[in-house]
Amino acid sequence: MPLSTQSEAGDDQYVLVASLDNAKNLSNILKAITFKDHALFNATANGLKVTVEDSKCLQANAFIQAEIFQEFTIQEDSVSFQVNLTVLLDCLTIFGGSTVPGVTTALRMCYKGYGFPLTLFLEEGGVVTVCKINTQEPEDPIDFEFCSTNVTNKVILQSDSLREAFSELDMTSEILQITMSPSQPYFRLSTFGNAGNAHYDYPKDSDMMELFQCTKTQTNRYKMSLLKPSTKALALSCKVSVRTDSRGFLSLQYLVRNDDGQICFVEYYCCPDEEVEEE
Numbered sequence: 001m002p003l004s005t006q007s008e009a010g011d012d013q014y015v016l017v018a019s020l021d022n023a024k025n026l027s028n029i030l031k032a033i034t035f036k037d038h039a040l041f042n043a044t045a046n047g048l049k050v051t052v053e054d055s056k057c058l059q060a061n062a063f064i065q066a067e068i069f070q071e072f073t074i075q076e077d078s079v080s081f082q083v084n085l086t087v088l089l090d091c092l093t094i095f096g097g098s099t100v101p102g103v104t105t106a107l108r109m110c111y112k113g114y115g116f117p118l119t120l121f122l123e124e125g126g127v128v129t130v131c132k133i134n135t136q137e138p139e140d141p142i143d144f145e146f147c148s149t150n151v152t153n154k155v156i157l158q159s160d161s162l163r164e165a166f167s168e169l170d171m172t173s174e175i176l177q178i179t180m181s182p183s184q185p186y187f188r189l190s191t192f193g194n195a196g197n198a199h200y201d202y203p204k205d206s207d208m209m210e211l212f213q214c215t216k217t218q219t220n221r222y223k224m225s226l227l228k229p230s231t232k233a234l235a236l237s238c239k240v241s242v243r244t245d246s247r248g249f250l251s252l253q254y255l256v257r258n259d260d261g262q263i264c265f266v267e268y269y270c271c272p273d274e275e276v277e278e279e
Contacts, residue, residue: 012075013112014073014075014110014111014112015074015075015076015079015111015112015113016043016073016074016075016079016109016110016111017071017072017073017108017109017110017111018043018048018069018071018072018073018107018108018109019069019070019071019072019106019107019108019109020068020069020070020106020107020109021070021104021106022104022105022106022107022259022260023092023093023104023105023106023107023122024104024105024258024259025068025258025259025260025262026064026092026107027089027092027093028236028256028258029050029062029064029236029256029258029264029266030050030062030085030088030089030092031089031232032060032062032232032233032235032236032254032256032266033050033052033060033061033062033085033229033232033233033266034052034085034086034089034232035052035054035060035229035232036052036053036054036085037084037085037086038052038082038083038084038085038136039051039052039082039083039085039088040052040080040081040082040138040139040141041079041080041081041082041083041118041138042078042079042080042138043074043078043079043080044074044077044078044079045066045074045077046065046066047063047064047065047066047067047068047069047072048062048063048064049061049062049063049064050062050064050085051141052085053141053142054226054229056142057223057226057270057271058226058229058268058269058270058271059141059142059144059268059269060229060230060233060266060267060268060269061266061267061268061269062264062265062266063264063265063266063267064264065262065264067262068258068260068262068264079111079113080138081111081114081118081135081136081138082135082136082137082138082139083118083133083134083135083136084133084134087133088118088120088133091120091122091131091133092105092107092120092122094122094129094131095122095124095127095129103124103125104124105122105123105124106122106123106124107120107121107122108120108121108122108123109121111135115135116135117132117133117134117135118132118133118135119131119132119133120132120133144249144269144271146243146245146249146251146269147245150245150246150247151243151244151245151251152214152215152216152218152244152245152246153180153181153213153214153215153216153218153243153244154211154213154214154241154242154243154244155180155187155202155209155211155212155213155214155241155242156209156210156211156239156240156241156242157202157208157209157210157239157240157242158208158210158238158239159234159237159238159239159240159254160208161202161206161208162234162240163234163235165189165200166231166234168198168200169189169190169191169198169200170191170192170193170194170195170196170198171191171193171224171228172193172194172195173191173192173193173198173224174192174193174223174224174225175191175192175221175222175223175224175273176189176190176191176221176222176224176227177189177190177191177192177219177220177221177222178190178218178219178220178221178222178242178244178250179217179218179219180214180217180218180242180244181214181216181217181218182214182215182216182217183217185199185201186201186202186203186204186212186214187201187202187204187209187212187214187242188200188201188202191224210239211241218244218248220244220248220250220272220273221272221273222250222270222271222272222273223270223273226270227268227270229268230252230254230268230270233252233254233256233266233268234254236254236256236266237254237255237256237266238255238256238257239254239255240252240253240254240255241253241255247272248272249269249270249271249272250268250269250270250271250272251267251268251269252267252268252270253265253266253267254266254267254268
């Protein structure tokens with residue numbers, strides 16, 4: 001492809017260059033965390049981490065490993081910038097996201113450093129479009145202090161089963177209650193909506209349950225408005241890890257396989273609803 005084979009003589013002026021034969025592999029992951037306009041991009045030798053936050057109660061991170069890119073070159077230990085995610089997605093899908101078999105949009109993403117725009121070179125069918133998106137001063141993301149040593153309960157489910165649960169629960173409910181326990185009901189999702197109370201239980205030996213590690217009974221409530229954005233990631237994913245720590249903070253880790261069979265991760269952190277005492 002022209003973008004992959006073109007002369008890279010001027011690449012030394014960029015602190016970050018990332019190329020993809022299929023821009024859809026990036027746009028799909030970014031759509032899974034698009035619930036606010038702005039996102040923080042942090043690049044290291046390992047790849048890209050994109051962070052979106054809302055009201056200091058919710059944080060979403062997309063991890064796109066360097067191996068997923070056909071080219072990934074970084075000149076510094078880490079490169080950070082903030083960009084309008086809505087504008088970036090509009091640019092990535094500027095060709096309309098072709099559904100013709102074998103036709104993809106190639107992407108070359110370049111960044112010169114602080115104060116410079118993010119430059120996208122997009123090519124489809126021999127037509128090249130250049131987009132320049134203004135970058136902003138990166139703000140430090142919130143540290144939810146969610147670490148594996150404080151995790152009290154963890155389950156890994158097939159995403160199909162969680163999608164089924166959400167389709168059966170009452171999504172008019174303002175909160176989603178999650179109960180995780182070493183004994184029955186093991187893993188329960190509850191809603192309290194217009195149609196009454198609804199519960200969805202998973203036995204710990206369910207075929208849909210790949211891992212069940214619960215050390216103590218915890219019941220926490222989370223605002224549904226905070227959890228709804230994560231359903232975008234759920235729709236793309238094949239597995240989901242649900243973890244809670246000793247404070248009741250929730251981590252949802254989604255394993256997403258792209259069109260080329262490569263794996264990316266999307267993680268959502270959500271704080272519990274403080275208005276409700278833990279049972």
